[in-house]
Amino acid sequence: MSPGDTVDPMELTPRRQALIVGAVAVIVIGVLTQASLLFTTDATKVAAFTLAFAGLSLLTHHLGLLSLGQGAMVGIGAVAGLHAVRDFGLPPTLIPLAGLAAGFLLGAIIAVPSLRLPKPYLALLTLSVAVAVPIVIRQLDGPLPVTLDAEYLPPSWTGIDERDEHQWEFIIVVAWVLPTLWILHRLLRGPVGRAFIASRDDPAAAAAFGIPVRRLRLFGVALSGGLAGMAGGLTVVPVNITDSPLYPESLSIKMFAVAVAFGGQRVLSAIPSAAFLILLPVWLGDRNWVVPSGWEGLLKSEGFIYAVLLLATAHFTKGKGFTHLLGERRRARRLGLANAPLFTFQRYRLK
C-alpha cells in the first residue's frame, strides 16, 4: 500500500481479523470461566440472537428491505427445532438445522410478495406475520410451554461437571454461531454480497450486468429467514422449552428498532445488537429499575427506551442508524473534513 492510500473502514485487514478473533476468544473464555449460571444463559441467548440479527442486517443493509417479523421467524425456528427433536428423533445438537430449514422455507414464501411491495406495505406484511405466528404456535402447541425432552449433558472429555451443563450449552451454541457468521461474512464480502448491494442500489443496472436480481433477492430474504430460524433453534438449547409468549410481536418490533439503530453492513454489528436486546431487560431488572408505575416507571421501562431509540434513529440518522452515521463521519474525516458533524439534524437542513 502506498503512503497516500487509506484503509476502507469496512475492510477486514489481517490486524483487524486478529483483533476480532482475540476479542471473541476472550469473551468466550471469560464467560466459561468467570460467569454465573444466569449470565452464561444470557450469553448463550445473545450468541443465538446474533444469527437472527445477522439475518436482519442482511435484509435491511444489503437488500434494502425491512422486516417487522424477524422475531416470528425466530419463533418458527424454535418450534420447528423442538418438534424435530421431540417428535422426529433429530439429535438435539442438530436442532438449529431444523430451525434453519423452517425459517428458510417461511422466508422464501414471504419473499415472493415482499420483493415487489413498497416499504410501507412490506412493513404491514411482516408485522402481520409477527402477530399471527404466536397465535398459530399457541393453537398448535396449546397454552402451556412444550419441553424438549432432551438434555445437553457435557461429555466427560470436556472436563465440565454435569451440573454445569449451561457451560456446555453455551459451547454448543457458540460452536454453531461462529462458523455460521464466518460463512455469512465470506458470502457477503464476496461476489454474492456485491451482487446483493448492486441489486439494492440499481436493480435495472444490476440485471443489465447479468445479475439474476429476482432470484438473488429471493435467496437473500429466504437466507435471512433461515438465519432467524437457526437462531430460534439455538434459543431452545439453554431453556429447553418453547412457548408462544416467548415470541410476541413486540420481539420483532424491538429487533427492528435495534437493527436499524445499531446494525450495519458488517456481520459483526449483529453482536452488539443481540447483546442490547437480551441484556437490556436483565440490566433494568438487576438495577431494580423496573418500578411499579408512574413517570419514573415510564422513564425506566423497556418500551419507553425502545420508543426513544426508534424516534432518535428516525430523527437524527434519517433511519440509517447510528453505526452508519459513525462510519460516514469516519470517511468524512479521512477526506479531510475534520469537523464533520456526528448527526445531521434534519429539522434544520436547507430545503
Next chain:
Amino acid sequence: MSLFLQRTFDSLANGTIYAGLAVAISLVFRSTGVLNLAQGQMALFSTYVAVLFASEPSPRLAFTSWVDDFGTPWPIWASIVAAMIVSFIAGALIERVVIRPLGDDDPVPAIGATLGLFLLFDSFIREHWLDFTRRFGSPFPNQKGDWWVIGGARLEWDTVGIAATMIVALGLLALLQHRTRLGLAFRAVSSNRQSSTLAGIRVDRVVMIGWALAAALGALGGGLIAGQIPVRPGMMDRVLILGLAAATLGGLRSPAMAFVGGYLFAATETVMSGYIGFIDTRVTLVWALAVLIAVLSIRPQGLLRTHKVAIGDDP
C-alpha cells in the same frame, strides 16, 4: 335464522369501530404515504382522556386531578367530544413535531417513528393506567329492554347508535373532502404532492389536518367502543390489526373500501367464532391476517383499484 341474525347484529358495533380505524389509517396513508402503526394506541390514549373527563377524581386513576378544575365528571358525550378535541390537537402536534421533520424521501424513518409512537403511547398507558380496567359507559341507552326485536333477534339501541354516529362522522368527513376548499386541497395532495405544491396548496398544513382528523376519528371510535368492552391497556391491539386488514382491502388508499372492509371483517369474525367450534376470537384474528397477507401478495393496490402498486411507488 334468528341466531344468524343475532350474530350479524352483534357484529355491527365492532364493524363500525374497525371501519372507523381503517378509514383513519387510509386517510393518513393517502395524504402522506405514512402507514401510521400507532393509530390504535393513539385511539386508546384518547379513550383514556375521555375516561378522565367522565370520572370523579380518584387516586386510582392517574391524572384525574389535572382535569378536576374543569368541573368533571362530565356527561359521556361531552367527554368524548373533549377527547376528540384533545386528540385533534395531539394529532396535529405529532405530525408537526415527529413526522414532518423526517421528510418524505424514504418511508423507513416514518415507519420507525410511528412504531416509536406506538411503544411510547403503550408504555405511557401501561405505566399510568395498568391497574385501571372498567367500562366507560355507553352514550346511548343500553338498559334492559333498550332494543328492537327483528326476526327473533335483538338489535340494541346502543349498537345502532354507535353505527349511526360513526356513519354520520364519516359522512361529514366525505362532505369535507368533496364539498370544501380544504377537501379539494386534500384530494390534490393525495393525488400528487409535488403538483399541489406548485399549485400553491400549503401541503404541510393539509397533511397536518389529515393527521389531526384521523386522530379525532380514532378518539370517537375509542370512546364509542369503550361502552361495549372494558377500557384497558392492549384494548386496541386487536382493533388495530383488524383495522389494518380492512384498510388493506382498499389498498390502504380507499376510505370507502376500508369502511366496507371493517364491517366485512367484523361479520366474518362473529359468524366464524359462532359457528365453528374450535375457532375462538384469537384464531379469527389469524384469519383476518391471512386475508391481509393474501391481499398484499396478490392485489396490494386493493380489491377494486386497477393501478398496480410497485416498489417505485414508495412515497
